[in-house]
Amino acid sequence: MTEQNFIxxxxxxxxxxxxxxxxxGVSLDFMPKEITALxxxxxxxxxxxxxxxxxxxxxxxxxxVTGTIKLNGKDIYSPKMDTVALRKEVGMVFQxxxxxxxxxxxxxxxxLNISGMKDKQKMDEIVEKxxxxxxxxxxVKDKLNKSALSLSGGQQQRxxxxxxxxxxxxxxxxDEPTSALDPISSAKIESMLVELKERYTIVIVTHNMQQxxxxxxxxxxxxxxxxxxxxxxxxxFTNPKEQATEDYISGRFG
Numbered sequence: 404m405t406e407q408n409f410i411x412x413x414x415x416x417x418x419x420x421x422x423x424x425x426x427x428g429v430s431l432d433f434m435p436k437e438i439t440a441l442x443x444x445x446x447x448x449x450x451x452x453x454x455x456x457x458x459x460x461x462x463x464x465x466x467x468v469t470g471t472i473k474l475n476g477k478d479i480y481s482p483k484m485d486t487v488a489l490r491k492e493v494g495m496v497f498q499x500x501x502x503x504x505x506x507x508x509x510x511x512x513x514x515l516n517i518s519g520m521k522d523k524q525k526m527d528e529i530v531e532k533x534x535x536x537x538x539x540x541x542x543v544k545d546k547l548n549k550s551a552l553s554l555s556g557g558q559q560q561r562x563x564x565x566x567x568x569x570x571x572x573x574x575x576x577x578d579e580p581t582s583a584l585d586p587i588s589s590a591k592i593e594s595m596l597v598e599l600k601e602r603y604t605i606v607i608v609t610h611n612m613q614q615x616x617x618x619x620x621x622x623x624x625x626x627x628x629x630x631x632x633x634x635x636x637x638x639x640f641t642n643p644k645e646q647a648t649e650d651y652i653s654g655r656f657g
Contacts, residue, residue, distance in 0.1 A: 410435045410573060410604050411456060416470035418451055418460065425451045427628040428470070433574075438596060438605040440615035440636065443625035443651065449608045452625065453576050456606065457493035458486050474574070491518075494567030498579040500559035502551035502566075507534075507543050510551045510562055514570035529569050537565035538595040557588025561595070568599075575599070577607040581614065593618050612652060616640050624648045 409432040418426040426448050433439055441449040451460065458479060460466045472479050479489055491514065502510050509516075511530045520526055530547070534540040539561035543554070551562050560580060567575055577596075581589035596605055597618055609615050615622055616636060623633035624643075632645050643649050650656055 408435075409433060411472065411474055411606075413455070413472040414470055416452070416455055416468065416472060418448075418455060418469075419467040420463070421465045425628055426455070429625075429630045430470075431623055431630055431633060433604055433606060434621075435573075435604050436600055436602070437620040438600050438607060438618055439621045439623060439633075440619035441606065441608045441623050441625060442610075442612065442615050443631075444656065445610075447625040448628040449623075449625045450578050452630075453578055453606060453608050454495075456574070456576055457490050457495055458484075459490075459495060461486065491570045492572055493574040493576060494570065494572035496560070496564055496567055496575065496577045496580050499583055500556055500563050502554075502559050502562055504550065504552055506548045507551045507554070507562055508547040511565045511569050513566055518570070530565075533565040533569040534562070536568050536595075536599065537561045538591055538598075539565060555588070557584045557591060560584060560588070560592060564592075564595070568603075572603065574604045574606065577605065579608050579610060582610060589614070612640075624651060626651070 411433040414430045416426055416429045417424060429452055441453060443449050454460045455468055455472060460468060468480065474492060503513065508530055511533050512526050515526050515529060531540065534543060539558055542558050551559060554562065581592050593614060599605065607619065619636045621633060622636045622639040624631045624639065626647055631647050632639065632643060639648060640652055643652065
């Protein structure tokens with residue numbers, strides 16, 4: 404397989420919070436239009452690693468990242484990299500739904516407004532298309548001018564996903580996007596993600612083993628800042644190479 408088949412390539416990524424090493428040389432590549440689940444016990448580095456992929460850790464004081472991470476062959480930690488443009492290409496959805504305190508419409512149009520889009524008709528189309536892709540259009544189409552904060556948690560999270568989709572990213576990062584939601588809302592988001600992978604590369608941090616096994620193509624298991632193994636999800640769950648992976652998946656720890 405040639406290198407350029409990967410949309411993201413990360414090599415020997417170390418991350419330090421001050422002097423504490425949180426990632427210990429992680430090398431992990433992602434194929435386009437696949438869902439990769441990052442699993443492992445709390446504090447193992449999976450969310451920290453996820454945030455290296457769009458430089459969200461830059462916002463934390465005293466963080467040092469070494470190694471290389473490339474998006475479509477371009478080094479995202481190069482001094483020339485525009486982090487605003489990077490985060491448009493590599494969108495992020497957080498654990499707690501975080502809609503802005505304005506209307507549903509303005510939440511989804513936020514990135515379009517920032518990038519200077521003036522064409523109202525085009526904006527209307529993108530907002531509708533993004534809400535449809537995020538499987539929440541039918542819930543909100545009659546109340547686009549109402550505050551996004553008036554929605555249920557599951558609806559808020561899908562509006563946040565629509566906000567990411569509106570700027571047409573290539574990659575969507577999700578940090579435990581259903582952990583604050585009820586099972587029905589979680590199931591809606593899972594089935595939506597499976598549909599979205601026809602267009603986007605998706606990396607999801609999850610504590611939920613069933614979720615990882617249901618929706619992901621590949622799974623990477625992290626432990627204490629190390630990537631223990633990565634492979635096809637079915638193989639990781641049924642026949643992992645490493646004893647630690649088997650112990651974690653079978654519930655012996657974590």
